[in-house]
Amino acid sequence: MSAERVAICPGSFDPITLGHDDIIRRSFRMADRVIVAVAYSATQVKSGMFTVEERVEMIRDTFADEPRVQPMSFQGLLVDFARAQGASLIVRGLRAVSDFEYEFQMALMNRRLWDGMETVFLAPDLEHSYLSSSLVRQIAQLGGDVSPFVPANVLARLRHRFPPAAEAGQSTSTAPQAAGMIKDSILRAYEDRWVGVLLQANARLREHPGVVDAVLSFREDAGGLRPLFLVHARERGPASDADLRDYAGRDLPSEVPPPEIHFVDHLPALHAA
Structure with missing residues (x-):
């Protein structure tokens, strides 16, 4: 019996989008279990729209149909967290060429810190190639419809916090x-x-x-x-x-x-x- 292959999809997920959902579900082509890891720092200057606990809960609700997804949060070095969880694969989505330079540098550094760590880059589905959490936040804040971009549970939270323009008068x-x-x-x-x-x-x-x-x-x-x-x-x-x-x-x-x-x-x- 082969050993379980565990992958980590790290990010801020503030909030999780359908682009994230696409990358995470496709990760099962390479892994038996996927840890969706919400990264945060106790000294982080910029606060998020949602708390870390809320983000983990939204991930859990999004993948309620998928027991192989394990939502977690962590702070500190990603390689230390991965090693503690028995994960040897990092999965990252690349939306544009401009993402690659930063992600390539991080992948090399993570391998330098732990040579047992590998990073896989996945291109997003074409319809999600422009999508980001920051754009979703801006649209929601301005009263726009974000229903094509986020899971239903995230949409409900965003609408509760930022009612659509028509509802807000x-x-x-x-x-x-x-x-x-x-x-x-x-x-x-x-x-x-x-x-x-x-x-x-x-x-x-x-x-x-x-x-x-x-x-x-x-x-x-x-x-x-x-x-x-x-x-x-x-x-x-x-x-x-x-x-x-x-x-x-x-x-x-x-x-x-x-x-x-x-x-x-x-x-x-x-x-x-």
């Missing part, structure tokens, strides 16, 4: 705005081929040491839909502002419309519980 053509956010533009924008690239650029921008937080949005003008980063910077000044503007547009493909940056003193609580 808001116009369905606009929503609470910050520096010109336009909900309808965002709701149309998921189908644009460059949104996934911009989401990755926004994620990199949020990790910049000079940034407290950043949100990808869009605005409409006579020329059509334009990408917009709303940035809460730690310091403001000509040099630091210019650096962030350059950083935001760095390495974007030429076909991506140049993003604008609007500096704000605070952002809507898109990431807060």
Whole structure:
């Protein structure tokens, strides 16, 4: 009898999406059991929309039909957690080429820390290739319909926290705005081929040491839909502002419309519980 093969799908899962669901279920082609591991840090600066406990519960509800999925949470090194759980395989989804550099670096470091660890990258289903938890949070916060992007149990939680615009008595053509956010533009924008690239650029921008937080949005003008980063910077000044503007547009493909940056003193609580 061969030994059980255990894989780990790590992430923040804030919240879990149908893209995650796709990757996790396909992991059974390589593993007998899959641990869906919610990573967190006690010193994490940015709080999540959902608590770690809520995220684990949503994963458990999503895979209620699949006993081979084991939701857990952990902090510390992934390789230490994997070794303690008897897992030797990490499964990661790659939505775009821009994901690969970071994931490749992490895979090599994990093997350096423990040579018994292997990493497998899975490309998402085409219909989920643009999808991310951060985009789901933004759409939900603005009163949009996220039903095509999350499991039913997650949808219920999001609707409880952020009632759809029509139920909240808001116009369905606009929503609470910050520096010109336009909900309808965002709701149309998921189908644009460059949104996934911009989401990755926004994620990199949020990790910049000079940034407290950043949100990808869009605005409409006579020329059509334009990408917009709303940035809460730690310091403001000509040099630091210019650096962030350059950083935001760095390495974007030429076909991506140049993003604008609007500096704000605070952002809507898109990431807060």
